Amino acid sequence: MRITLAAVSALALGIASIAWGQAAMPPEALAKMRADNAAYDAMPDTTGTGPYPATRMVEAGLPDHIVYRPADLGALGARKLGVLVWGNGGCSDDAASARLHLAEIASHGYVVIAPGRAMTGPGAPPRPDTPPPPGPLGIKTTYTQVAAGLDWALAETVRKGSPLYGRIDPKLVAVSGHSCGGLQALQIAPDPRIHAVIIHNSGVFKDNTNPIQGITIAKSALKQLHTPVLYVMGGPTDIAWPNGNDDFDQIDTVPAMIVSLGVGHGGTFHQPNGGRVTPVDVAWLDWQLRHDAAAGRWFKGKDCTLCTDPQWTVRKKRID
Numbered sequence: 001m002r003i004t005l006a007a008v009s010a011l012a013l014g015i016a017s018i019a020w021g022q023a024a025m026p027p028e029a030l031a032k033m034r035a036d037n038a039a040y041d042a043m044p045d046t047t048g049t050g051p052y053p054a055t056r057m058v059e060a061g062l063p064d065h066i067v068y069r070p071a072d073l074g075a076l077g078a079r080k081l082g083v084l085v086w087g088n089g090g091c092s093d094d095a096a097s098a099r100l101h102l103a104e105i106a107s108h109g110y111v112v113i114a115p116g117r118a119m120t121g122p123g124a125p126p127r128p129d130t131p132p133p134p135g136p137l138g139i140k141t142t143y144t145q146v147a148a149g150l151d152w153a154l155a156e157t158v159r160k161g162s163p164l165y166g167r168i169d170p171k172l173v174a175v176s177g178h179s180c181g182g183l184q185a186l187q188i189a190p191d192p193r194i195h196a197v198i199i200h201n202s203g204v205f206k207d208n209t210n211p212i213q214g215i216t217i218a219k220s221a222l223k224q225l226h227t228p229v230l231y232v233m234g235g236p237t238d239i240a241w242p243n244g245n246d247d248f249d250q251i252d253t254v255p256a257m258i259v260s261l262g263v264g265h266g267g268t269f270h271q272p273n274g275g276r277v278t279p280v281d282v283a284w285l286d287w288q289l290r291h292d293a294a295a296g297r298w299f300k301g302k303d304c305t306l307c308t309d310p311q312w313t314v315r316k317k318r319i320d
Contacts (some may be wrong), residue, residue, distance in 0.1 A: 040270045041121055046100055048107025049273055050282070052076060056096075056103060058117075062152045064145070065115050066095035068106040073163055079109060081164070082172030082289050085149040085188070086114040087181025089269075091139035091215065094119035098178060101274030101281075108282050111168065113149030115141040138213035143184035146177070150193065171195060172289040176281065178202065178267065179240065183215050190224035196288035197229040198281055201265050203243030219250055228255040228319070230284045230299075232277050235262035235313075248315060255318035257299060259306050280306070 047053035052070035059067050070076060084105060088097050093116030102112045118124055150173060157168035174196035177185035182202025189197045205211070208218045229251065231244045238244075238260075248258040261268070261276055268275025283305075286295035298305040300320055306312045 036270075037120070041124060043100070043270075043272075044122060046103055046273060047071070048104040050104070050107030050109065052107055052109055054103040054106035056099065056118075059152070061156070062113070062149065064117070065113050065149050065152070066099075066118060067149075068099075068102045068112040068114075069164075070106060070109065073167060076109065076167065080169035080172060081167050082110045082174065082285060083150060083153045083168060084110050084112045084174045084176055084285065085146050085153075086112060087143070087146045087175075087177025087184035087188075088114055088116060088141060089178040089181055091141050091180040091184060091212070092119075093117065093140035096121045096124065098269040098274070100272065101269045101278050104273040104278045105282055105285070108286070110172075110285065111153050111164070113153060115145040115149065139180065139215060141184075142214065143187040146175070146181070146184050147188050147191065150175075150188075150191075154193070174198065174285055174289060176200065178269065179265065180212055180215065182240075183212070183217055186221055187217055189229070190221075190226065192226070195227055196285055197225065197227055198284055199229065199231045199244070199247075200277070201232070201234050201238050201240045201244070201267055203231070203240050203245070203247040205243055206246045219247075222247060222251050223253060225251065225254045228257075228288055230280075231256070231258040232267070232280060233258060233260040234264045234267060235260050237262070238265045240265060245315075248317075251317075255316075257314070257316040257319050259315075260313045261311060276311075 045056060052075055054068055055071040056066055056068045086102060088094055095114035095116035096118035097120055099121055102114060106112045153168055154170055156162040156164040157166060159165060173193050175185045175188045175194050176198035178200040179202050182199040185197060185199055204217055204219050204221060210216050231248055233241060233244050244258060248256055268277045283295040283298040286292040307314050
């Protein structure tokens with residue numbers, strides 16, 4: 001049995017009063033989870049809808065990560081690639097947990113790197129049909145493993161003989177992550193090489209507790225942000241809703257925006273091409289990194305794309 005992205009993240013954030021494994025799962029819920037996991041695993045890898053169809057691979061120099069990038073690098077011409085390093089939901093080691101989302105971003109001219117291996121999707125290894133043990137979940141990856149993807153990418157663009165030689169612009173670098181992986185992204189965000197930040201369904205715990213084993217981060221980390229930051233939330237039913245909104249309220253040194261679609265904590269990552277949250281990420285990256293004015297209209301002004309979409313709620317400061 002595999003645990004869905006939403007369930008892993010919920011447990012890892014320590015929000016539920018009863019952790020999985022400490023109470024019996026109702027048979028109907030277990031059946032639904034199995035069906036949902038089977039449906040996601042059956043969805044083929046996609047190449048994205050951007051101008052540069054994407055592929056995923058494991059690179060010899062980075063064997064414990066998955067790299068998503070345009071398959072035909074020659075099609076880029078003189079256009080430089082950006083880089084996005086990604087923290088998996090639950091700080092898990094499933095680098096394919098958001099594979100549709102990450103491939104879609106890659107198809108718009110980015111190298112996207114997630115730590116771990118493919119544990120969901122076509123060809124993934126089977127999991128034992130048993131629930132996880134009682135108690136809080138610990139992390140399977142660290143923020144330094146997420147950051148290692150950036151180290152690798154920037155080394156590849158200066159390594160003669162690499163397919164990425166000369167193709168990456170080191171100024172086009174961003175970090176993102178989901179749930180516990182969003183906390184990892186916040187840990188990496190102070191790195192001066194980072195020029196854009198996107199946090200999905202996450203936020204530093206309001207009382208500065210760290211109930212996730214292996215994660216230590218306080219609200220003071222928000223003072224270290226040096227780039228604009230976007231929070232993408234799932235509405236009031238998102239278990240990270242209080243933490244993400246409190247982060248937004250406390251950020252006072254950089255432009256910040258928090259947008260929300262009422263889909264809960266799991267986001268839309270398991271929908272085709274990552275669902276409705278993914279174009280928001282692409283627009284933010286293109287605006288912040290490539291200074292694309294059209295992409296900026298998703299966020300800027302009272303009549304911004306997200307501001308005028310009734311399905312989204314928007315709060316922002318220093319954006320306009």
